[in-house]
Structure formats: C-alpha cells, structure tokens
Amino acid sequence: xxxxxxxxxxxxxxxxxxxxxxxxxxxxxxxxxxxxxxxxxxxxxxxxxxxxxxxxxxxxxxxxxxxxxxxxxxxxxxxxxxxxxxxxxxxxxxxxxxxxxxxxxxxxxxxxxxxxxxxxxxxxxxxxxxxxxxxxxxxxxxxxxxxxxxxxxxxxxxxxxxxxxxxxxxxxxxxxxxxxxxxxxxxxxxxxxxxxxxxxxxxxxxxxxxxxxxxxxxxxxxxxxxxxxxxxxxxxxxx
Amino acid sequence: xxxxxxxxxxxxxxxxxxxxxxxxxxxxxxxxxxxxxxxxxxxxxxxxxxxxxxxxxxxxxxxxxxxxxxxxxxxxxxxxxxxxxxxxxxxxxxxxxxxxxxxxxxxxxxxxxxxxxxxxxxxxxxxxxxxxxxxxxxxxxxxxxxxxxxxxxxxxxxxxxxxxxxxxxxxxxxxxxxxxxxxxxxxxxxxxxxxxxxxxxxxxxxxxxxxxxxxxxxxxxxxxxxxxxxxxxxxxxxxxxxxxxxxxxxxxxxxxxxxxxxxxxxxxxxxxxxxxxxxxxxxxxxxxxxxxxxxxxxxxxxxxxxxxxxxxxxxxxxxxxxxxxxxxxxxxxxxxxxxxxxxxxxxxxxxxxxxxxxxxxxxxxxxxxxxxxxxxx
Ligand SMILES: Nc1ncnc2c1ncn2[C@@H]1O[C@H](COP(=O)(O)OP(=O)(O)OP(=O)(O)O)[C@@H](O)[C@H]1O
Ligand SMILES: [Mg+2]
Numbered sequence: 368x369x370x371x372x373x374x375x376x377x378x379x380x381x382x383x384x385x386x387x388x389x390x391x392x393x394x395x396x397x398x399x400x401x402x403x404x405x406x407x408x409x410x411x412x413x414x415x416x417x418x419x420x421x422x423x424x425x426x427x428x429x430x431x432x433x434x435x436x437x438x439x440x441x442x443x444x445x446x447x448x449x450x451x452x453x454x455x456x457x458x459x460x461x462x463x464x465x466x467x468x469x470x471x472x473x474x475x476x477x478x479x480x481x482x483x484x485x486x487x488x489x490x491x492x493x494x495x496x497x498x499x500x501x502x503x504x505x506x507x508x509x510x511x512x513x514x515x516x517x518x519x520x521x522x523x524x525x526x527x528x529x530x531x532x533x534x535x536x537x538x539x540x541x542x543x544x545x546x547x548x549x550x551x552x553x554x555x556x557x558x559x560x561x562x563x564x565x566x567x568x569x570x571x572x573x574x575x576x577x578x579x580x581x582x583x584x585x586x587x588x589x590x591x592x593x594x595x596x597x598x599x600x601x602x603x604x605x606x
Numbered sequence: 607x608x609x610x611x612x613x614x615x616x617x618x619x620x621x622x623x624x625x626x627x628x629x630x631x632x633x634x635x636x637x638x639x640x641x642x643x644x645x646x647x648x649x650x651x652x653x654x655x656x657x658x659x660x661x662x663x664x665x666x667x668x669x670x671x672x673x674x675x676x677x678x679x680x681x682x683x684x685x686x687x688x689x690x691x692x693x694x695x696x697x698x699x700x701x702x703x704x705x706x707x708x709x710x711x712x713x714x715x716x717x718x719x720x721x722x723x724x725x726x727x728x729x730x731x732x733x734x735x736x737x738x739x740x741x742x743x744x745x746x747x748x749x750x751x752x753x754x755x756x757x758x759x760x761x762x763x764x765x766x767x768x769x770x771x772x773x774x775x776x777x778x779x780x781x782x783x784x785x786x787x788x789x790x791x792x793x794x795x796x797x798x799x800x801x802x803x804x805x806x807x808x809x810x811x812x813x814x815x816x817x818x819x820x821x822x823x824x825x826x827x828x829x830x831x832x833x834x835x836x837x838x839x840x841x842x843x844x845x846x847x848x849x850x851x852x853x854x855x856x857x858x859x860x861x862x863x864x865x866x867x868x869x870x871x872x873x874x875x876x877x878x879x880x881x882x883x884x885x886x887x888x889x890x891x892x893x894x895x896x897x898x899x900x901x902x903x904x905x906x907x908x909x910x911x912x913x914x915x916x917x918x919x920x921x922x923x924x925x926x927x928x929x930x931x932x933x934x935x936x937x938x939x940x941x942x943x944x945x946x947x948x949x950x951x952x953x954x955x956x957x958x959x960x961x962x963x964x965x966x967x968x969x970x971x972x973x974x975x976x977x978x979x980x981x982x983x
Contacts, residue, residue, distance in 0.1 A: 428901060428978045459903030470898045470980055472609075474616035479607060484902050486607065515616070531902070 373440055374401035375538050375571035376425060381434035383420055383594075394420040395431070396594040404538070404569040407562055407584065409576050412591035418575040419543055421591065425573065426462055426541050427454045438462075439538050459488050463532030465542035465574075470528065471516035477503060477527045478512045484534045502530040506560060522553040529557065533564060540564065542574040551580050558584040609899075609908065610915035613892070624884060625920060629927025631877050636932040636953060638870040640943035645866060647944050649775040649859040652714070653850050656697070656724045658820040659829045661845040662836055668845065670699055670817035671775065672853050677842065679785070679814035682722075688835055690827030695722030696816040698788045701778060702795065704758055711748065713781050714774040715758070717788020723820050726782050732767035738784055743767040745779040759794030761787070775858050777941045789813055874956065881924075881957065882964035885917045889968030896972045897980035910969050917965035921957045929954075 383395040394417045402408055410418045423429035424436070427443065436444035439461055443451050451457055458464075471480045478499045485495035503509040506526040516524055525545065532540055540561070546554035558581050565572050574585075582588065590597045614621045653661075653671065661670070662677070662685055669675025679696050686694040698717035703710055718724030720735050726743050732752045735741045742763045744750040747770075754765045763783065772780040783791070793813055823832060829846040836844035845853070855863065889896075896909055929950060936943040 423978045426901075428976070455900070455903050455905060458901070464901055466980070470894075472895055472898065474609075474613040475607075479612070483607065483904075487902070487904055487908070492607070 372404050374403050375439055376402040376573070377437040379435040381424055381431050381436065383424060383429065383431045393594045395424070398596045400589060400596060402571040402573060404571060405565050406586045407565050407572040407574070409574055409582065409585040409588045410591060411576065411588050416591040417594045418591055422541050422543055422573065422575060425539070426464060427457055459484070459535060461537050461539055463537035463540045465529055465532045465540065465545045467544040467547050471524060473516050476513050476515055477508065477519065480516065480527060481531045481534050484531055488535045499534065502534060503527065506530045521548045525549060525557060529560060536568060538568070538570050540570055540572045542572065544575050544577065546576065546578050546581060554578060554581055609912040610919065613912070614916060614919065625923040626927060628881065628884065628920065628924030629931060631880060632925050632928030632953070632957065633931040635870070635873050635877055636928055636945065636950065637943060638866065638873055639949050639953065640932065640936060640945045641941070642863070642866045642870055643944040643946065643949065644942035645859055645862055646855055648773050648777060648942055649854045650851055651771060652774050652780065653854055655727045655772060656695070656820050657727065658723050659823040659847050660821040660832055661850050662819040662821065663843050663845060665841045665843050667843060668853050672858050675817050676815045677819065679816045682819045685819050685821055685836065688832060690823050690832045692822045692824045693723055694819055694821040695719050695724040696785055696819050697724040698785065698792065698817050700788070700792060702758060702791065704756055706750065706756055712778045713748065714778040715788060715791065716780055716782050717785045718782060719785050723822055726769040726772060728769055729767045730770050734767055735782065735784060739787055740764065741766045743769055743782040745772040745781065746770045747773065748779040748781065759791040761790070771942065775854065785816070878960045881921065881960045882967065885920065885961065885964040886967050888916065889913050889972055893971065893975050894980060897975050897977050900975070900977040901980045906973060909972050913968045913972060914962070914965045917961040917968070921961035925954055925957045
C-alpha cells in the first residue's frame with residue numbers, strides 16, 4: 368500500500384546497544400523504517416530480537432545509541448541526541464501505549480483510568496469524564512465504566528487500556544503484544560478496533576505480536592532478528 | 607483527581623490499620639515524654655507546695671529533700687524576726703507505711719503548722735485541718751476518701767480533706783498532719799534506744815526538731831540577702847527556692863530523668879526509622895504503577911505530590927490517633943503523665959519532618975524508575 372501522506376514515524380539508522388565490551392548486546396542495528404497515517408504494522412521476531420527495544424525508542428522512553436527519528440513531521444532525535452527536552456509532553460500529546468498486560472492504575476475505576484490522561488493533558492474534570500465515557504462506549508465497555516481494574520475480565524481491561532491509549536487522540540499508537548492475553552475472538556475484536564482507529568483518526572499503529580492468527584490484519588509486517596530489520600512483507604499482497 | 611486520596615480510598619482498610627499501628631507507636635513516644643515531664647514536675651511538687659522563697663536547713667546540708675536535715679523547731683520564731691521575712695513555718699517530712707483496706711500504703715507525711723506556710727496548696731474536697739490533733743489532709747492518689755480513718759504510729763487519724771498531685775520524688779502520695787502530730791509520729795516510730803534518749807531529753811536532742819523552716823519574704827526583699835543573714839548563724843544553711851528546685855532536678859531525680867530521657871530519645875529514633883520504612887515500602891509497592899503514570903505522561907510533580915501527600919496523611923492521622931489515645935488514658939497511669947501542648951507540638955513537628963524525609967527517599971526511587979519498566983515482557 369502506498370500513500371502520499373508524509374510518514375508519521377520515520378526511523379533513520381537507529382542503533383541501540385546495552386553494556387560495553389564482553390557484555391555488550393546490540394539490541395538494534397541501523398534500523399530504518401517508515402509508518403504512514405492509517406497504517407497498522409506488526410513487529411515480528413524471535414525473543415530477544417529487539418522488538419520491545421524498538422517500540423521503546425519510538426515511544427521516546429529509551430535513548431538510542433545513534434540514529435535519527437522523526438515523529439509526526441517533527442525531528443525529535445538527531446544522531447542519537449534528543450532535540451526535545453519535554454519528552455513526557457510529547458508522549459502525552461502524540462503517543463498512546465497499549466501494554467501486553469493492561470497496566471491500568473488499580474486504584475482508579477475504568478472511567479477515571481481514561482479520564483486521568485485527559486486531565487494530565489489539560490482537560491477539566493467534567494470534560495475529561497464525559498469524553499472518557501464516550502471512549503468507553505466507542506470500545507463497547509461502557510457498561511463496566513465504574514468497575515475497578517481488578518474486577519474486569521482480560522478483554523474488558525484491554526479495551527479500557529486501549530481507550531486510555533486513544534484518549535488524547537494520539538497519532539502514533541504503540542502496542543506490545545496487545546492480544547497475547549486474549550482468546551482469538553477477543554484478539555480479533557481488538558485488532559478490528561485498532562484498524563478502525565487507524566482509519567478514522569489517520570493514526571499509525573505499531574504492534575509487537577507473536578500471534579499468527581492475526582497476521583492477516585496488518586498492512587505490513589517488519590521482521591527483526593538479532594537487532595537487524597530483516598524483511599518487510601506486505602501482508603495484503605501475500606493474502 | 608487526587609491520586610493520593612484515590613489510592614488511600616482503594617486500600618482504606620490497610621491504610622487505616624497502618625495509621626493505627628503508627629498511632630500506637632507515637633502514643634508510646636508521647637507517653638514517655640509525658641512520664642519524663644511528670645517525673646520532673648513530681649520532683650518539684652513538694653518543694654513548690656508551700657509557695658515559699660527560702661528554705662532554712664541544717665548546716666552543710668542540702669536538705670530537706672536531697673539530704674537529711676534536723677534543726678530545732680523553735681528556730682522558726684528567730685527566722686520570722688529576720689528583716690525581710692513576711693512569714694515562716696516549720697515543716698517535717700517522713701515516709702511512713704500504714705495499712706488501709708487490707709493493703710500496705712506508703713505515705714509521705716508532711717507535718718506543718720496550720721496557720722503558717724507549709725500546708726497543702728489546695729483543698730479539692732472537704733476542708734483543711736482545723737483541730738490540732740488527729741486530722742489529716744490526703745492526696746487523692748492515696749485512695750483515701752473523706753471520713754476514712756487510718757492508723758499512723760500509735761494514733762488514729764481521720765481524713766478531713768483531699769488535695770491532688772501532691773507526691774514526693776519517689777511517687778509516694780503525701781498526707782498533711784499538724785506539726786505536733788508529726789513530731790509524735792517521729793517519736794513513735796523511732797528505734798527504741800533513740801526513743802529512750804529522746805524521752806530523757808539527753809545528748810542535746812529534743813522532741814521539738816523539724817526538718818526545715820520555710821520562709822515567705824516581703825515583696826521587696828532579696829532571697830539571696832536574707833539567705834546570707836541566715837547563714838551567719840551557726841548550724842544553719844539557707845537555700846533559696848530557685849536553688850532548691852535546681853537541687854531537686856539536678857541531683858535527686860537526675861539519674862531517673864536521664865534514664866527516661868535516653869530511653870525517650872531511643873524510642874523517638876526507632877519511631878523515625880519505622881515511619882521511614884513504612885513510607886518507603888508504600889512507595890516501592892507502587893513503583894510499577896508509578897512507571898505506568900510516567901509512561902502515559904504524568905509530570906513529576908503529580909507523582910511527587912502523590913507520595914508526599916500520602917506520607918503526610920499517614921503521619922498526621924497516626925499522630926492524631928496517638929495523641930488522642932494518650933490524652934484519654936494518661937490519668938490511669940500510676941504516676942503523673944504531664945503533656946504540655948508544646949511537647950505535643952514538638953513531636954508533631956518531628957513526625958512531620960520524618961515523613962517528609964522518608965517520602966524524599968520514596969520520591970527518589972520513584973523519579974529514578976524507568977517508564978519502560980511498565981511495559982514489561
Ligand atoms: N535494559 C537492558 N539492559 C541490557 N540488555 C537489554 C536491556 N533490555 C533489553 N536488553 C537486551 O536486548 C535484546 C533485545 O531485547 P528486547 O526486549 O527488545 O527483545 P524482544 O524482541 O522484545 O523479546 P521478547 O519477544 O522476549 O519480548 C535482548 O538480548 C535483551 O537481553
Ligand atoms: Mg518484548
């Protein structure tokens with residue numbers, strides 16, 4: 368699939384190594400890739416191949432050793448150095464995270480878990496609350512809006528977490544094995560949702576997955592091995 | 607939304623239990639402070655009771671409390687005649703064991719002249735001594751009540767009045783009787799040989815001995831000057847009220863005071879460590895949630911605010927529980943527990959500071975945690 372729009376995420380020879388000398392691990396080696404608005408892409412690879420590391424770099428929570436990165440048209444990293452100091456604000460405005468385990472705040476109910484990120488971004492309490500309920504409706508979990516995370520099923524919790532990731536209308540959504548804790552039916556629902564968000568909000572979605580059942584749901588699949596970006600397949604073409 | 611409050615509400619039972627535990631600990635610290643203060647106040651009570659300016663005692667002694675002092679009773683008139691003295695009174699002090707309702711009762715017997723300085727500072731129930739024999743005013747903590755009769759030496763006394771807080775430095779409750787009764791009691795209880803000597807009036811001893819003569823001065827008289835006059839007489843020493851109080855706190859209860867003081871400091875240190883541990887653990891348990899908060903973009907001040915607010919809430923509620931506890935049970939202690947507002951405030955301030963310092967440790971850990979650690983896998 369080709370698109371005329373500028374890429375939302377552009378990585379240019381990103382490398383990351385942990386440790387030095389004997390203990391040096393090269394988690395990423397000169398990885399370059401682009402993801403465009405409306406695209407849902409998968410990161411694939413064996414354990415230890417660098418998938419989470421790559422996601423963390425794109426999410427601005429890990430300092431790469433070298434390389435440059437552009438997010439939503441803004442050059443945020445140049446030759447391994449951040450150009451912005453307030454990375455938290457950048458995350459709050461542009462990036463949504465979905466975790467393998469939902470990682471909801473256990474002492475806030477479903478609605479407030481979503482409302483919190485809205486308030487952190489500056490929304491007043493009433494607006495945040497209303498918008499949170501709207502998001503839960505969108506994800507079809509609003510019947511559980513007053514439940515505490517511990518009382519939610521895996522699928523419900525994951526949908527609340529997605530609602531939270533979407534709350535500030537981020538253009539970049541990063542998901543680390545979002546469906547690993549779900550059965551195949553729920554996994555399909557979540558993937559359909561992400562697809563819908565990508566299309567409706569013109570967002571870029573990058574998901575780490577091992578789950579072969581959902582490979583056909585991605586526009587493209589990036590394969591990592593030992594930190595190298597090995598191949599890029601267009602799943603719609605192979606399907 | 608207030609994250610600190612939400613978290614506390616979510617784990618309310620556990621939080622309250624921690625508060626109660628901390629409250630008990632701080633209650634014990636407050637009790638120790640109160641016992642320490644009580645010891646000092648008790649030590650001074652008997653010396654303050656007569657409300658005098660000068661203590662005339664035996665030469666070369668620091669009596670009548672820290673050292674034994676015996677002087678002739680007729681000295682009182684001579685002291686009263688000194689320029690600057692407004693009034694003077696003879697007093698005897700002795701510890702006596704008696705029986706009351708089938709139990710032993712240790713009493714600190716104060717003999718005084720009812721028209722002169724030296725009597726009980728207040729009568730809370732009943733009346734003062736009106737007859738010259740066999741009446742007594744007792745401290746409430748003796749357990750005696752109005753109308754009770756009690757055997758002292760060979761005589762039976764009846765309780766006509768009650769006073770309060772009058773105990774000696776060892777905590778024995780005081781009773782007040784007339785000077786002649788007290789002197790007779792001294793004679794009754796003396797060892798037989800000494801009694802024979804006393805009865806004969808030999809070896810310069812007389813039954814009219816007292817332990818001290820106290821004097822109130824005229825408003826413009828200087829205690830030191832009057833003391834100097836007294837000292838010129840042979841066989842006498844004079845101690846100002848100020849010096850007497852110093853003797854009591856510095857020498858009489860000094861060891862006990864330092865003992866309790868040291869223990870109180872230890873207890874305070876232990877409490878500080880425990881508070882710090884509780885708060886630090888509270889934060890460490892939340893590290894993953896804190897990492898998540900950071901990841902979704904919560905600024906540092908939100909996270910710091912959450913930790914500090916929780917630490918302070920814990921400290922204040924714990925302290926409140928401790929203070930309430932001790933205020934409600936302090937009167938049931940066998941000895942006096944004195945809690946002045948300034949001590950309570952000082953401890954409150956210490957708790958506040960410890961909570962802040964401890965949350966500083968937690969904050970450091972929270973700010974260091976890598977937001978990536980929330981991702982896991
Ligand atoms: N903080 C770290 N310190 C040292 N080495 C690390 C660190 N994080 C990751 N690594 C190493 O980097 C390599 C890539 O790790 P990464 O977590 O990205 O793998 P992954 O593809 O996500 O694996 P999995 O499928 O098991 O989650 C691994 O060899 C790992 O041991
Ligand atoms: Mg991983």
